[in-house]
Amino acid sequence: MAADPAPAPTRSLVILGAGYAGLTVAQQVHRLSRGKIPIVLVDRSPAHILRTQLYEIDRIAASGGNLRRWAVPLASVLEKTRVQVRTAGVERVDLAAHTVQLDSGTIEFGALALCLGSVAAYYGVPGAAEHTHSVYRLSTAQRLATAIREMEIASIALPGERRPRVLVVGGGSTGTEIAAEIASTDWAAVTKPGARRPDVLLLTGSLPFLVGFPPPLIEHARELLVRAGVSICYGWNVTRVEPDRLHLEDGSVLRFDIAVWCAGLQAPPTVAELPVRHGRGGRILVEPTLEIPGYPGLFAVGDVIEFQDPKTGQLVPATAQAALSEARVAAANIVARWNGTELQAFSYRERGAAVSIGHGAGAAALDRLTLWGSPAALLKRLVQRDYSHAVEQGETRRVL
Template sequence: MVSARAQGFFLSRSPAVVATSETPVVVLGAGYAGVKLANELSRKTDGHVPILLVDRHPVHVVRTELYELGQLAEKGSDVRKWAIPIQRVIGRRGVVYREGTVEAIDLDRSVVTVSGEQQPYSGLGVCLGNVPAYYGVAGAESLYQVYRLSGAMRLAHALHRAEADSSALPAGERVRVVVVGGGSTGTEVAAEIATTDWRRLVGSSSRPPSVTLVCGALPFLSGLSGGLVEHARRLLHDAGVVVDEGRNVTGVQGSEMTLAGGGRLRFDIGVWAAGVEAPPLIRALPVPHGHGGRLAVEPTLQLPGHPSVFGVGDVIEMKDPRSGALIPQTAQAAVAEARVAAENLWRLRGGRSLLPFEFHQRGMIVSLGRTKAAGRVARVTIWGSPAALLKSLVEAEYRATAQSGRGAS
C-alpha cells in the first residue's frame, strides 16, 4: 500500500480521521461489500482518488464461515482463518484504512462521524452490514449468535466447556442445544454442532449434544429451491437434528423458551439465528427504508436524493426488476453490488450515466455438517460430499482472492 502522505493524505492527531487535499471517497465497513467497493474503485481510478475505508475492527471477518463452531472451538483464540488483517485485503493503490466506529452519517453536510471526529466525503459507500433482529421476543438477546466473530467465538467456547463437562451429567442426559431460525444460518449452525466430533476435541467420555432446530412460522429454508430443501431436511435428520416447524419462539426465560401455542423447550445452550436487520444508525437516516430498516436504494444503488451516496450489501433492500423478488442478503450479492457501486462512483466523477444493478445468482450451497452440504448451482441440485467439497473450494477461493488485495471475486 502507498503511504498516506504519498496519496495526498495528511493525518490529523486523531487516528480516526484523515484531512486531505482532496476530499476522499469514504467507504463505511470493511466486510464483503466495503472491501470490494474500495478495491474496485482504487483499481478503476488507478489510485488517483483518495479512498478512506473505515471499520471498527482491523480485520476483515470471513462471516460466511462463522458457522464452523467445531473448528472455532478447536482453535481457541487462534482465529486467523476467520479474521484477515485489513491491511492484507486492501489493494496497493490509494486505499487508506482507519480503525474507528461510525457513529453518524450527515447526508446533508456530506460528513460522517467516526469515533467522535467529523470526516467529510466526496462520495460515500455505506456498507455497514446488519445486526441481529429480535422481533420484540423478550429474552432473545441473552442467547448466543454467530452473526459476529466475537459471538461465534463465545458460542464455540461455551459448547467446548459444556461438552467437556457432559460426562458428569446424570445417566442418559446430554447437553441440550436449541438453535432458533430455520434459514440457512440456523441450519448450518445446527448441523455443524450435531456433526462435530466433540469426543476428539474434549475427551472420549463426553456425550454428543442433542440438537433441536426451531424453524418458527416460516417454512424451513424458506426461499430456497425444493430439491435443496429436501436434501437438507434428510441430511439434518441423518445428523440427528430434531427439526421443530411451524411455531415461533415467543419468549426466553433463563434456560427455557416459550413457543407459540404454549409449548416450552428447555436448553443448556440457546442460539438465536432468526434473522437480521439494519443497524440503528442506518434506521435513523432520513431516507426511504425497506424491511428491517434497510436502505431502499435506487436501481443504481444510490440513496434517493443523495446521488453521491451508495448503499451496498446487507444494509440495503432492493428488488430484482426481472423477477420482483428481493435480492438476497448474501456475500455473493454484496460483492456483485460493490462492483456496480464502484463503477457508478467512477462514472459519477466523469459525469457519465450510471448502470443499474442486475443480480445473477451463481448458486447457493448450505453446509449440513462437517462433510455434507446441499446446494443448487447452475440450475442443478447437488448434495452430500460433492456439495461440501464445492462449498469449501468456494470459501478457500474467497479467502485467497481477498488476501491478494482484490477483495474477493
C-alpha cells in the same frame, strides 16, 4: 496503503464497513480510478471478517484464539493500494452535512459507500437478545464456541444418560449450518474425553425450512440434517426466552443449555435511524444505481439495502454473493460520478447457493443443477477457499 489515521482530504470517498460489500467497493474503485480517488475505509475491526464461514463453530472452539482463518488483516489485503484504513466505530452518519461521527472523531466525505451489514433481528421477543447466542459477528461466534466448550466439559459430570441440549432458532441456511455443525462434531475430541454429544434441535418457526431453495433439494437437506443428528421442530414461533428455557406460540416450553438465534437480520441502528426511505428491517430502499434517493454520489451496498430488481421483480437476497455483485456496480458508479459520466443500473443474477450440513455434507443449487451430500460440501469448500485465497492476494471475486 497508509496506516491510521492521517486527516483525509475533504473530497475522499469514505467507505463505512470493510465486509464483502465495503472491501470490494474499495478495491474496485481503486482499480477503476487507477488510485486517483482518495479512499478511506472505516471498520471497527482491523480485519476483513469472513462472515460466511462463522458456522465453523467447532474449528473456532479448537482454534485456541488463532482466528486468522476467519479474519484477514485489512493492512495486508490492501498493502499494494493507497486505500487508507481507519479502525473505528461508526456512531452517526449525516448525509446532508457529508460527515460521519466515529468513536474517535469526525470525518468528512465527498462520496460515500454505506456498507455496514446487518445485525440480529429479535422481533421484540422478550429475553431473546439477552439469553441467546448468535454467529453474525466473529466476536459473538467466539463467545458461542467458548460456551459450547464449557457446556461440553460440564457434560462429563451429568447424571445418568443425560446429554446437554442446544436449541437453534431459525430454519434458514445459517440455522441449518450451525445446527448441523454442532450436532456432527466430535466434541470429546475438541474438548475432553467423556464429553457427551449434545442434543440439537432446530426450530424453524413459522417460515418454511430453507425457504428459497428448490423443493427437491430441501428434502435432501432435511434428510442430511437428520442424519447429522439434528431434530427439526416445525411451525411455532418463539414468544419468550428465559436463561434456560424458551416458550413457543403453542404454549410449549423447551429447556436448553445453549440457544442460538439465527432467526433473521435487520439494518444496524446507525442505518435504520437515517432520514431516508426504509424497507423491511430498516434496510435502505436505494435507486437502481444503488444511490441513496435524494443524495447523488452517496451509495448503500450489501445487507444494508432492500433492492427489488426492476428486471425480475424479485427482492435481491441479503447474501455475500449479492453484496459482491452490488459492490462492483456501486464502484463503477462512484467512478462515473467522479468523472461526470453515465451511471449504470444494478441487476442481479443469482449464480447459485450452497449450504453446509455438517462435516462432509451439504446441499447446493446452481442454475438447473442440484447437488447434495459430499459433492455439495466439496463445492462449498472450494468456493470458500477461492474467496479467502483471493482476499489474501488482494484480489476480488464475484461469487461466494
